[in-house]
Every structure is written in C-alpha cells, then in structure tokens.
Amino acid sequence: MGAIVEFEHVTFRYPEESRDILCDICLSIEKGSFTAVLGHNGSGKSTLAKHMNGILLPTQGKVFVAGLCTADEDRILEIRHTVGMVFQNPDNQIVANVVEEDVAFAPENLGVPSEEIRQRVDDALRLVDMYEYRRHAPHLLSGGQKQRVAIAGVLAMQPELIVLDEPTAMLDPKGRAEVISTVQRLCRENGMTVVLITHHMDECIDADRLIVMSNGRIAADGSPAEVFSHVKEMEDEGLDVPETVRIVRDLNDCGFVLPTDLLHTEECADAIAAAVLQRRAAWQS
Amino acid sequence: MLKDITLGQYFPGDTVVHRLDPRTKLILVVLYIIALFNAKGWGAYLLVLAVTVICMAVSRIHPRNIFKGLKPMLFIIALTALLNIFYTQGTPIREGWIITWEGIERAVKMMLRITLLIVGTFLLTYTTSPMALTDGLELLLKPLNRLKVPVHEMTLMMSMALRFIPTLIEETDKIMSAQKARGADFETGNLIERAKALLPILVPLFVSAFRRADELAVAMESRCYHGGEGRTRMKQLRFCTRDFIALILGAVFTAAVFVMKHFGL
Numbered sequence: 001m002g003a004i005v006e007f008e009h010v011t012f013r014y015p016e017e018s019r020d021i022l023c024d025i026c027l028s029i030e031k032g033s034f035t036a037v038l039g040h041n042g043s044g045k046s047t048l049a050k051h052m053n054g055i056l057l058p059t060q061g062k063v064f065v066a067g068l069c070t071a072d073e074d075r076i077l078e079i080r081h082t083v084g085m086v087f088q089n090p091d092n093q094i095v096a097n098v099v100e101e102d103v104a105f106a107p108e109n110l111g112v113p114s115e116e117i118r119q120r121v122d123d124a125l126r127l128v129d130m131y132e133y134r135r136h137a138p139h140l141l142s143g144g145q146k147q148r149v150a151i152a153g154v155l156a157m158q159p160e161l162i163v164l165d166e167p168t169a170m171l172d173p174k175g176r177a178e179v180i181s182t183v184q185r186l187c188r189e190n191g192m193t194v195v196l197i198t199h200h201m202d203e204c205i206d207a208d209r210l211i212v213m214s215n216g217r218i219a220a221d222g223s224p225a226e227v228f229s230h231v232k233e234m235e236d237e238g239l240d241v242p243e244t245v246r247i248v249r250d251l252n253d254c255g256f257v258l259p260t261d262l263l264h265t266e267e268c269a270d271a272i273a274a275a276v277l278q279r280r281a282a283w284q285s
Numbered sequence: 286m287l288k289d290i291t292l293g294q295y296f297p298g299d300t301v302v303h304r305l306d307p308r309t310k311l312i313l314v315v316l317y318i319i320a321l322f323n324a325k326g327w328g329a330y331l332l333v334l335a336v337t338v339i340c341m342a343v344s345r346i347h348p349r350n351i352f353k354g355l356k357p358m359l360f361i362i363a364l365t366a367l368l369n370i371f372y373t374q375g376t377p378i379r380e381g382w383i384i385t386w387e388g389i390e391r392a393v394k395m396m397l398r399i400t401l402l403i404v405g406t407f408l409l410t411y412t413t414s415p416m417a418l419t420d421g422l423e424l425l426l427k428p429l430n431r432l433k434v435p436v437h438e439m440t441l442m443m444s445m446a447l448r449f450i451p452t453l454i455e456e457t458d459k460i461m462s463a464q465k466a467r468g469a470d471f472e473t474g475n476l477i478e479r480a481k482a483l484l485p486i487l488v489p490l491f492v493s494a495f496r497r498a499d500e501l502a503v504a505m506e507s508r509c510y511h512g513g514e515g516r517t518r519m520k521q522l523r524f525c526t527r528d529f530i531a532l533i534l535g536a537v538f539t540a541a542v543f544v545m546k547h548f549g550l
Contacts, residue, residue, distance in 0.1 A: 091497070092501050109511065111517050
C-alpha cells in the first residue's frame with residue numbers, strides 16, 4: 001500500500017510571527033490506515049491537518065497528496081477532491097438549509113451529473129446513519145448529528161482520505177460517541193483512510209497508528225499501545241494517558257506484573273481480575 | 286424569545302401550488318403585481334380579489350396564517366387609507382366636511398391594493414422553500430450573467446444568509462444571557478439608553494460572525510467550491526405541463542385586467 005500524504009521536511013510559521021508552528025516534519029500516511037494525531041492546544045496538530053489539503057502551504061519543505069504538490073495551484077481542486085476535511089465547529093461548515101442539499105454541495109461543485117449526486121448523497125447519508133434526517137433543517141439537529149452530516153458532506157465527494165480536525169471538541173459526550181463510532185465504522189468496514197486529530201486519549205486507542213505532536217514536532221509515533229506504554233514521557237509532554245494505562249501503571253508500581261498495552265476498559269478489567277485471582281491463589285497455597 | 290422569529294416562513298405542503306416550479310411562481314407573482322397595479326375600476330379589483338382567494342384556497346394556506354403575516358403591516362395600511370380619505374379632492378359627503386366620496390373610494394381601493402400585494406407575495410413564500418426560491422431566482426436571472434452580474438454569487442449569498450439566520454439568532458440569545466448575567470439591562474431607560482445597551486451585544490456578535498464567515502470559507506474551499514463555473518445541481522428544475530397551464534392562466538388574467546382598464550371597468 002502506498003502513501004497518500006507525504007510531508008517532506010515541512011516547516012511552517014505565520015508571516016507575522018517569529019515562532020515556528022511546525023518544525024521539520026517528515027511524515028507519510030499510508031492508504032487504508034487509521035491514524036490519530038494527539039497533542040495539546042498549540043502543539044501544531046491543527047496546522048498539520050490544514051497542510052494536508054493545501055489550506056495552508058509550508059514555509060519550507062513540501063507536502064505531496066497522491067503525488068501532487070500542494071503548492072501547485074493548478075492541481076488544488078484535485079488535491080481537495082482527494083483529501084476531505086471535517087472541521088471542529090459543525091455550524092460553520094454546513095452551507096445549505098436542508099441536510100441533503102448540504103451533502104450535495106461538494107459533488108455539485110465537482111460537476112457530477114444530477115442522478116449520480118442523488119445516489120452519492122443517499123449512500124453518504126446512509127453510511128453516517130442520517131438518512132432519515134435528509135429533509136431536516138441542519139440547525140434543528142444535535143451537535144453530533146450535525147457533525148455526522150458534515151462527514152457525509154465530505155464522503156459524498158468520494159475522497160481517498162478523510163482528515164477530521166478535532167471533530168468532537170465542541171460536542172457533548174453522546175455526540176462524541178456518535179461521531180467516533182461513525183469514524184471507526186468508516187475505517188474498519190468501508191476501508192476509508194482516516195486521520196483523526198484530537199486531544200482525547202480514548203479516541204485514539206483504536207487507531208492503527210498514533211502520532212503525538214508537541215511544540216510543532218512529532219514527539220512520538222507508533223501503535224497506540226507502544227506510545228502509551230511510555231507513560232512517563234507522555235506526562236512530561238503535558239498529556240494525559242488513558243485511564244486504563246494509568247491504573248495498570250499504578251498497579252505495576254505496587255508489585256503487579258500486568259502487560260502495559262491494555263487500552264480497552266474490558267481487556268484491562270479482565271487482566272486485573274485474572275491477576276488478582278492469581279495472587280489470591282498464590283497466597284492460599 | 287428571539288427564536289420565534291421566522292423568516293422565509295415556508296409551510297410545507299403537497300398542493301398544486303407547492304409543486305409548481307419556483308420559476309413559474311416567481312413569474313406569476315410578477316404578472317400578479319403588474320395586474321394589481323393596473324387595476325383601476327371595481328371590476329378589475331374584484332377580479333384580482335377573486336383570483337387571490339382562489340389561489341389561497343388551492344394552496345390550502347389557512348387564512349389565519351395570512352392574517353398573522355398582515356398584522357405588522359396594519360399600521361401602514363391604515364395610515365395610507367387615512368391620508369387618502371383626507372387628501373382627496375371631490376364632493377364632500379356632507380356640506381363643509383373635508384371627507385369626500387372620492388376619498389373614501391380611493392382609501393378602500395388603496396387598502397385593497399396593499400393587502401392584495403402582501404397576500405400575493407405571501408402565497409409565494411408560504412408555498413416555496415427558501416432553497417427552491419433562490420434556485421429559481423438564479424435560473425431566471427441567468428441571462429444577466431452576460432452583463433457580468435454575479436448571479437450565482439448573489440443567490441448563494443442569499444441562501445447562505447437564510448441558512449445562518451437561526452444560528453445567529455441562537456448566538457444573540459446566548460450573548461444576551463451572558464451580558465444579563467453580568468448585570469446588563471436591556472429593558473429600562475429611554476430609547477438612546479436602550480440602543481447603547483445593545484452595543485455589548487452587537488460587538489461580540491459581529492466578531493463571531495466574521496470568524497464564522499472565515500471558517501465557512503475554508504470549509505467551502507475544502508469541499509472544492511470554486512465559483513458557479515462547471516457546477517451541477519442535484520435537484521434540477523423542470524417545467525411540466527402544469528407550469529405551462531399556470532403561466533397561460535396568469536397571462537390571461539393579466540391581459541383581462543388590461544382589457545378592463547381600457548374599458549374603464
């Protein structure tokens with residue numbers, strides 16, 4: 001599988017500022033993968049996302065999307081067609097008064113024939129489970145529903161990669177769960193390539209790859225289990241680790257020997273239960 | 286409280302009037318207005334009134350809704366009527382009075398004209414969704430593109446403004462609550478004081494509207510928006526038989542009013 005997005009020594013700063021937002025980033029995103037990018041505010045994770053479809057252009061270095069350089073203005077439509085982007089505030093990315101009209105916006109821009117737009121819109125709305133709401137007014141939907149409409153709007157474009165820039169930051173826990181499960185389904189069942197930018201640890205645990213950003217640099221890069229096993233380093237970066245990782249670490253500090261790659265609550269509970277039983281058996285004998 | 290405001294008050298339905306192509310309806314409203322302003326005699330007024338009532342009945346719009354829409358205009362209607370009563374020369378209804386028979390006739394006609402004008406245009410907005418309306422407008426005005434009038438941009442702006450009205454109203458509500466919580470007072474004081482009290486609402490509202498506009502522009506570009514060129518439509522408007530029939534009826538109606546005007550009816 002080839003790389004869909006490639007960063008080559010990308011450095012970025014806003015013209016009027018002296019600080020580099022991104023410093024010398026080298027990165028490639030594989031087709032079909034689910035990558036999570038984690039970092040606290042100001043770590044450069046959103047800036048990184050905005051480089052992936054040419055909204056921002058690197059000050060130094062180059063970004064390639066499906067082999068096209070994002071600095072190439074003549075190919076920018078192709079690039080944006082390849083990389084769909086979902087933003088933080090659902091209200092500010094919905095353009096139309098009716099859900100299905102909004103989902104049709106991107107294919108209409110691309111000049112897709114009417115019948116095919118209809119098909120794509122219906123498919124996209126079904127994928128995010130919003131088909132029954134197709135004739136609703138967006139402002140009457142909940143935050144999670146609006147964000148799923150926004151995802152459908154990008155899916156209708158049929159991109160090869162979807163970048164979600166903190167899609168859950170403005171949602172309540174229920175909306176967050178809706179959006180994250182939709183993203184996971186897209187990735188696992190439909191083989192979409194997904195880049196999820198977030199600052200919630202628990203949204204990353206199902207990713208294939210986790211990139212931790214800090215001060216414009218990549219601080220860690222690997223599978224979530226690998227990255228989270230470096231609890232100490234993560235905490236030095238000012239980042240939380242998932243609850244499960246912390247519990248396992250605390251128990252291990254007390255003399256338990258538990259594996260450190262347990263991220264899911266269920267797994268972790270099972271492992272702790274097994275360890276406790278084992279210990280009791282050891283005492284009794 | 287602000288949420289009650291409805292703009293582009295569309296009542297969904299499935300009548301012939303609802304199903305007409307928005308372009309047909311726009312043309313019909315223009316014809317209707319031309320006819321209305323060329324009605325001189327009582328005969329013509331009666332004809333326009335009858336047609337309006339028939340259209341209302343066919344579109345199943347409840348008269349209560351029409352009346353609700355008319356309410357804010359009552360003052361203007363009454364004022365025009367009063368002015369016409371008092372400022373028309375002619376035979377006084379009684380010796381020495383300034384009120385004339387001609388004045389009363391003109392006042393009644395004036396009231397009818399304004400009311401019918403409002404009701405006629407209401408029928409358009411009540412039976413056509415804002416989206417369909419802007420679509421129809423874009424297609425009707427398309428020939429102006431040749432004169433370098435940015436028709437697509439204008440109609441996109443219109444539909445987007447409609448889309449953001451509820452969002453901005455919600456935001457205004459939030460800001461007002463926030464300012465009230467900090468002791469702002471919007472209800473007392475004279476007009477100038479109250480206008481001044483609105484400033485702390487308007488400033489944050491504008492700031493956030495600009496931020497929204499910025500984010501929206503980026504989101505639109507990310508979805509490959511590049512102007513009206515090469516754009517297609519999911520829902521294509523098509524003229525059907527009923528549209529042709531409606532247009533012919535509309536033309537006959539307008540012609541009838543002109544004929545009546547010619548014969549002084």
